[in-house]
Amino acid sequence: MSAPSAIAIAASTNRLRRCWSGGSGRFRIAVEIVITLTRHAENATTASVSSAPIANATNRLRAVTAYSTWKPASSFADPNALEHDRYDIVTIAAVAGDVPTLRVALELGASPKNVTSRYDGTALIAAAHLGHAEVVRTLIRAGAPLDHVNNLGWTALIESIVLGDGGARHTDTLRALVEAGADVNRPDRTGRTPLALARSRGYDGMARILEQRGAR
Numbered sequence: 001m002s003a004p005s006a007i008a009i010a011a012s013t014n015r016l017r018r019c020w021s022g023g024s025g026r027f028r029i030a031v032e033i034v035i036t037l038t039r040h041a042e043n044a045t046t047a048s049v050s051s052a053p054i055a056n057a058t059n060r061l062r063a064v065t066a067y068s069t070w071k072p073a074s075s076f077a078d079p080n081a082l083e084h085d086r087y088d089i090v091t092i093a094a095v096a097g098d099v100p101t102l103r104v105a106l107e108l109g110a111s112p113k114n115v116t117s118r119y120d121g122t123a124l125i126a127a128a129h130l131g132h133a134e135v136v137r138t139l140i141r142a143g144a145p146l147d148h149v150n151n152l153g154w155t156a157l158i159e160s161i162v163l164g165d166g167g168a169r170h171t172d173t174l175r176a177l178v179e180a181g182a183d184v185n186r187p188d189r190t191g192r193t194p195l196a197l198a199r200s201r202g203y204d205g206m207a208r209i210l211e212q213r214g215a216r
Contacts, residue, residue: 079110091116094123094139097132102139112144121150128156128177131169136176146182153189157182161194166203174206184215 082088087095090110093102106112112123119125124144127135136156140146147155154162157177164170178184187193195215198206 079105079108080114082114082116086117088114088116088123090114090139091123091126094127094132094135095130097127097130097135099134099138102135106138106142112139112142115148119150119152122148122156124148125150125154125156125159128160128173129163131160131164131167131173133169133172133176136173140176140180146177146180147186149186155182155186157184157186157194158188158197161197161201161203161206162188164203166198166201166206171203171205171209175209178209178213184210184213 080088088110089105090102090112091114093099093105115122117126122144124136124139124146125148127139147157149155157174160170160174160177164173184195185193188197192200193216195207195210198210
């Protein structure tokens with residue numbers, strides 16, 4: 001990715017400011033701009049971003065509250081607002097696998113406990129589905145509910161199995177959930193336990209982790 005000019009980043013930042021002030025209807029657009037800005041900044045040279053309003057990952061959302069004459073975030077949007085697909089900023093960052101944005105969102109008061117999406121899930125479930133292990137660990141440390149059941153009848157632990165591929169990322173995700181105390185015996189709505197689901201898919205690494213924690 002080529003490095004954008006400070007002018008280009010500033011223009012995007014102004015767009016962010018307008019979207020953020022537009023309320024929840026533009027909330028997802030605002031977050032996506034923040035993520036895009038930071039990815040540009042992370043790939044840019046120091047010289048090209050030295051005067052940019054958002055210069056690095058740790059400042060991406062904090063800039064909304066601290067940069068120049070901007071008002072506090074509470075004047076722009078509720079950090080727990082849901083956009084039209086019922087995603088909040090924490091879930092959007094979780095799906096993107098964007099840990100720095102997630103951390104700053106949590107600092108700004110966004111909750112890891114919100115019920116989001118058409119599936120009545122959580123950011124933790126969404127991250128587990130995608131095998132974003134570091135996001136999962138970050139959400140766990142922030143107090144995300146480990147055993148929330150979505151309207152498909154699945155917890156984060158179950159989603160890491162049934163929507164995962166049994167590979168390293170999803171196995172690490174499952175390990176993080178198990179080590180944090182997720183219920184290894186809570187079944188899906190058909191009565192199948194996580195261990196049964198892992199075994200039926202040939203996910204031996206996942207099965208071993210579950211067995212070591214007393215899964216049946």
